[in-house]
Amino acid sequence: MTDLSYSEEEQEFRARLRTWLAGALPGLPPKPSPDDWPGRRAYDTTWQRMLYDAGYAGLHWPVDAGGQGATPTRQLIFLEETEKAGAPYVGANFVGLLHAGPTVAAEGTAAQRSRWLPPVLRGEEIWCQGFSEPEAGSDLAALRTRAVRDGDHYVVSGQKIWTSHAEVADWCELLVRTDPEAPKHRGISWLAMPMDAPGVTVRPLRTLAGSTEFAEMFLDEVRVPVSHRVGEENDGWRVTMVTLSFERGTAFVGEVVACRRTLAALAADARATGRWDDPVLRRRLGRLNAEFGALWRLTQWNVSEAQRSGGVPGTGGSVFKLRYSQARQELYEAAAEVLGADASDLDREWVLDRLSSLSYTIAAGTSQIQRNIVAERILGLPKGR
Amino acid sequence: MDFSLSEDQRALRSGMRELLTGRFGRERMRAAAESGEGVDRGLWAELGAAGFFALRLPEAEGGVGLGLPESVLLFEEAGRVLLPGPLVATHLAAGAVKGAAEGRAVVTVADGNGPVADLGDADGLLVLGDGVRLRAGEPLRDTVRAAVPVRSLDPLTPLHRPAGPVAGTEPLPSLSPHSLRREGALLTAAEQLGSAARTTEMAVQHARGREQFGAAIGSFQAVKHLCAEMLVRAELARAAVYAAAVTGDPAEAAGAKLLADEAAVRNARDCLQVHGGMGFTWEADVHLHLKRAWLRSGRWLTAAEAEEALAAGLGAADRADGGPDGSGGS
Ligand SMILES: Cc1cc2nc3c(=O)[nH]c(=O)nc-3n(C[C@H](O)[C@H](O)[C@H](O)COP(=O)(O)OP(=O)(O)OC[C@H]3O[C@@H](n4cnc5c(N)ncnc54)[C@H](O)[C@@H]3O)c2cc1C
Numbered sequence: 058m059t060d061l062s063y064s065e066e067e068q069e070f071r072a073r074l075r076t077w078l079a080g081a082l083p084g085l086p087p088k089p090s091p092d093d094w095p096g097r098r099a100y101d102t103t104w105q106r107m108l109y110d111a112g113y114a115g116l117h118w119p120v121d122a123g124g125q126g127a128t129p130t131r132q133l134i135f136l137e138e139t140e141k142a143g144a145p146y147v148g149a150n151f152v153g154l155l156h157a158g159p160t161v162a163a164e165g166t167a168a169q170r171s172r173w174l175p176p177v178l179r180g181e182e183i184w185c186q187g188f189s190e191p192e193a194g195s196d197l198a199a200l201r202t203r204a205v206r207d208g209d210h211y212v213v214s215g216q217k218i219w220t221s222h223a224e225v226a227d228w229c230e231l232l233v234r235t236d237p238e239a240p241k242h243r244g245i246s247w248l249a250m251p252m253d254a255p256g257v258t259v260r261p262l263r264t265l266a267g268s269t270e271f272a273e274m275f276l277d278e279v280r281v282p283v284s285h286r287v288g289e290e291n292d293g294w295r296v297t298m299v300t301l302s303f304e305r306g307t308a309f310v311g312e313v314v315a316c317r318r319t320l321a322a323l324a325a326d327a328r329a330t331g332r333w334d335d336p337v338l339r340r341r342l343g344r345l346n347a348e349f350g351a352l353w354r355l356t357q358w359n360v361s362e363a364q365r366s367g368g369v370p371g372t373g374g375s376v377f378k379l380r381y382s383q384a385r386q387e388l389y390e391a392a393a394e395v396l397g398a399d400a401s402d403l404d405r406e407w408v409l410d411r412l413s414s415l416s417y418t419i420a421a422g423t424s425q426i427q428r429n430i431v432a433e434r435i436l437g438l439p440k441g442r
Numbered sequence: 443m444d445f446s447l448s449e450d451q452r453a454l455r456s457g458m459r460e461l462l463t464g465r466f467g468r469e470r471m472r473a474a475a476e477s478g479e480g481v482d483r484g485l486w487a488e489l490g491a492a493g494f495f496a497l498r499l500p501e502a503e504g505g506v507g508l509g510l511p512e513s514v515l516l517f518e519e520a521g522r523v524l525l526p527g528p529l530v531a532t533h534l535a536a537g538a539v540k541g542a543a544e545g546r547a548v549v550t551v552a553d554g555n556g557p558v559a560d561l562g563d564a565d566g567l568l569v570l571g572d573g574v575r576l577r578a579g580e581p582l583r584d585t586v587r588a589a590v591p592v593r594s595l596d597p598l599t600p601l602h603r604p605a606g607p608v609a610g611t612e613p614l615p616s617l618s619p620h621s622l623r624r625e626g627a628l629l630t631a632a633e634q635l636g637s638a639a640r641t642t643e644m645a646v647q648h649a650r651g652r653e654q655f656g657a658a659i660g661s662f663q664a665v666k667h668l669c670a671e672m673l674v675r676a677e678l679a680r681a682a683v684y685a686a687a688v689t690g691d692p693a694e695a696a697g698a699k700l701l702a703d704e705a706a707v708r709n710a711r712d713c714l715q716v717h718g719g720m721g722f723t724w725e726a727d728v729h730l731h732l733k734r735a736w737l738r739s740g741r742w743l744t745a746a747e748a749e750e751a752l753a754a755g756l757g758a759a760d761r762a763d764g765g766p767d768g769s770g771g772s
Contacts, residue, residue, distance in 0.1 A: 059448045059511070061688045067443065130443050324757025340746065343753030347697030351682035354445075358681050361445035376677050379670070425663075431673055432666035436646045439661040 061357065063134070071134050077111055078142040085145070091268045098183060098225040101148035105180025114178040115158070122162035123174045129360045133310060140314040147311075149222045153177040153184035157230040160247070164288045164296050173228070173249065185226035187217040187250070187274060188297070194219075195426050197232070198241045198294060202276060204233035204248065206283070211235070211248065213256075213279040219420075223259045223272040226252045231281075236291050245293035249285040256280075266412040267403075309381055310356055316388055317349045319407070323388075327395045341391050348384045352377065375422075375430045382417035382424060389414045445684070447515075454512055458519040461492055466523050468727070474526055475597040475730055481527040481548050481563040490545015494529075495536040499543055505536070510625065514632040514687040521636025521706075524730055526598040528560045530629045530742075531568055534622055538614045539566045539576060551626070552608050553742070557592045557601035561585070567608065574617040575610020596733040624692050627699040627743040628683065634699075634706035634738055635679050637731050641706075641713035642672040644728065648717055659716070668712045675705040693755050700748040706735035 063071065085104065089096030108114045117132040118124020125131075147154055158177045161169055176182035193200040202215025213233055220229070229250045236244030250257070256279035261269040288296040324342050327333040359373040389411035393400035400408060418424045432438045447455070465485055474482070489495065497513050499505020513533065520529055528550035532542050541547030549566040552558050561567070567577040567585070577585060588605035646669050649660030659665050679702040686694035710732035714721035721728055739745065 059446075059451070059688075060444045061685060063443050133443075321757045324753070326757075328757060336750075339753045340749035342756055343749035343751070344700065346693075346752040346756055347682070347700045347748070348678075350694060350697045351678050351685075351701055354685035355678060355681035357443065357445045358684070361443065364444070365446050373677075376674050379674050380678055425667070428667040428670035429663070431670035432660075436642075436669055436673060438646060438649060438666050438669060439658050441661050441663055441666070 063130070067130060067134060070131060071138060074113065074135065074138045075142070077113075078138065078144060081107055081111070082142060082144060088145075094224045094269070098149050101145065101150055102180035102183070104145045104148075105150050105154075105178070109179045114180075115154075115174075118158070118162055118174070118178075122158075122170050123178050124162075129364050133357070133360050136310040137314050140311040141318070149183050149225055150177070150180065152186045152222065152226075152230065153182065153228075156186060157184040157228070157249070160230065160296060160299055161249075161287055163299050164247075168284075169249075169287060182227040183222060183225055184228045184230060185220050185222045185252070187220055187223075187229045187231040189217065189219045191216060191218050195423060197297075198245065200232055200234060200245065202231070202233050203237065204235050204246060204281070206235075207280075209283050210280045211246075211283060211286070213248070213250065213276050213281055215276050217274040217276070219262075219271045220259075220274050221271045223252070223274055224261060224269070228252060229274070232293055232297060235293075239291060242294045244291050245297070246290050247287045247293040247296040248281050249287065250279065250281050254279050254281065265415065266409055309377070312385070313349060313352050313356055313381065316385055317353065319392070319410070320345055320349060320388060323392055323395050323407075330395075332395055332397070338391070338394055341394075345384065345388055345391060348380070348387075352381055352384060355380075375427045376435070378421070379424055379427045379431065385417050386414045445688075451512060451515060454508075455515045455519060458492070458494075458516050459522075461488070462519055462523045462525065466525055471524055471598075471727075471730075478597060478600060480600055481560060483548075486527065486532075486548060487545045489529075490543065495533050495545055496543035497533070497536075499537045503537060505543065509687075510628070510690060511684065511687040513629060514683055517629045517632035518636035518639070518683075521633030522640040524598055524637070524727075524734055526560075528564070530626050530633075533629065534617070534625060535566065535568060538574075538616050539568075539578075541565065552604070553623070555607075556740075557594075557603045558589070558608075559599050559601055559737075559741075561589060561602035561604075562591075562600060567610070568614070568617075568622070569608055569610035570619045570622060571610075572619065574614045574619050574622060576612045576614050577608060577610045578612070581611050594737075596730070596737045598730065598734060599737055620692075623742060624690075624695045626741075627748075628686055628695045630738050630742050631679070631683050631686075631695075631699040631702035634702035634735060635676065635683050637735055638672070638676040638679060638702065638705035638709040641709045641728060641731050642669065642676050645669050645672060645709075645713040645716040652718075665716055668716060672709045672712050675701075675709055679705040693752055696743060696748040696751040699743045700745055700752070703735070703739040703745060707732065707739060710735050 086100060089100050105114065113135060115124035116127040116135050117129055120126040154177060158174060161173050188197055190200050190202060202213065202217065204211035204213045229252055231248045231250045233246055233248055234244050235246040256277040258275040260273045262271055262273055264270050320342065327338060332338055355377055359377060362373060389407060392407040393411060396405060399405050402408060433440055465488060493506040494516055496505040497508050497516065501507040528548060531551040532549040535549040536543035539547060539549050542549050547565040548563050549568060550558060550560045550564040551568040551570065553570040565578060567582055569575045569577055585604055585608055589602040592601040592603050594601040649665050649669060650658055652659050682698040682701045686698040710728055714728045714732065717726055717728060720726050
């Protein structure tokens, strides 16, 4: 609790980044429509390439993984400033940058690192995450997609579901069962599967927001080289845990900043339309201000703690995710109140966000599962059955 | 940026925890709650000697020369053990009211109407208005004589209702009512945080040991999830309280009070639930945490006031500049 200010170097970095953003953002092409997937891919990768060329890609990745080896604080500043400037969201690069990339950096061989990491940073390749299956969601280790060894290949068959960005991905971080006899956590392996391999079929699913954010993936005897396995055979669960801790660690930083902007905008609207005179609404917005302010501080706390312990995100991420997902849903409930009758107009700002926010307590581990994690891993309560 | 506690801060906190467990352990706390004896002058002086009240006075004036973040850590410890007495007011009066810094004087506070805490024990009464005034000596004794004792909800906080509006006699120009209210709210929030963290521990401990249906109740998800939410509330409040102590920002202090009040009250309720029938008894400590949390929620800054204060700063500026910046002093 010593220092919430930023060092001179950090402030210089912030200023440099701000200047760069001010110059770079006007040059971006117009935003594609939500269902224009090729357009979205092009937009997101263009942005990533601009970051790369300017030296802002993979800031906190290790240097030998193509990153800058910067502190988590620098990454925090990066996420904060890009969001404040209204820069594009990480979008289709999400899994590669926040998930598969860090996992390959932590667990991959030198050859794997040099093959997969630079293209992620340069915005050349998009990854998706093939973890969930129709019969294995919260109980992820129950997954059934099978990989059978055939010479120097695995032959993979099964079905994945809820795969975000599958339509435009080049690679999939795929969890497969390599030993059906072993206890369920012990027979899993982590593979990098090329999405254009024969036998991969992607069928988009329509979300309640009307868009195609995710897809089903059918895998029919897909051949994946054994050299694409990250970590040992049947050790994929451990590798996965490394992945998930990254997802929950810093993945939501930019979004807290975005929520604070939305809240300010909501208040400004309420003032303009006279809704502000309603003390119940006013107090509700005031309370959300406290929530998001504290969530931002909690983020800084988690980053400081991670920095202390050598950059590994801790279980603080689950504490954060539980409250954040709840608060974000409450934010859009308040938005609906500010909008009044216009809350049923899909073209009004915040209405789509309200729909999207429904996924926050489900995706990346449901709130119920997060509570189990907090209770068992942090509080040390006994495991259930 | 490094938000983590420094080594010195950790040492300060564990020193205070040690002093309090030795000097105000559970037996002592229960005895105080039963007797309604009020402030323990011996303990008060020991706290004074340990620097509890003079923590933020400059060393040149006999103080410890530390800041609000360190005070917050000490008040969190006080909140954990339900330490009674007008700790916040006396701490804030140190340097302005004779004897407060050393723990020789007990100073309480009156802000607006409503019952005054620990009035019977007080050597000084801070009266907040446009300025801060002190009432002490004979005038204070008059006030106490005329006041009516209130049957206090919280057995550890005696209350008096003054006969009429109380006026301070001696101006204390070194104290500003604004910073006093802000710091009073923040330090009270720190006590609430300590209480919220403590009731979480109590619930977890009970859930590990108590068995039903042949298993520890803590293995049941309904109980587990109550406990997880308790931790989340306490940790969010902690981030808010610590940050507000570092920045000194009034809106952050208001947010800290709001979230810490909620954490203390709701965690005590959930802790009570986890204890089942035992939670409803006088024997269990949890009701003392809940009653104190309720009492503190109504003091210095209420939820309604905090929410209005937090709303006031929202969206008033030009939307285009991106609103609140959350950069924390960049
Ligand atoms: C927008 C979005 C994007 C996604 N993107 C991806 C992706 O890219 N890749 C990918 O692999 N997955 C993705 N997912 C899947 C996501 O991780 C799962 O939906 C999630 O883990 C829940 O699994 P499930 O849907 O099978 O629900 P279930 O596990 O069937 O859960 C249903 C309900 O039961 C509850 N429940 C289940 N088990 C327990 C338990 N032990 N205790 C208490 N309650 C329990 C859950 O909390 C939930 O409320 C995405 C999901 C969404 C919504």
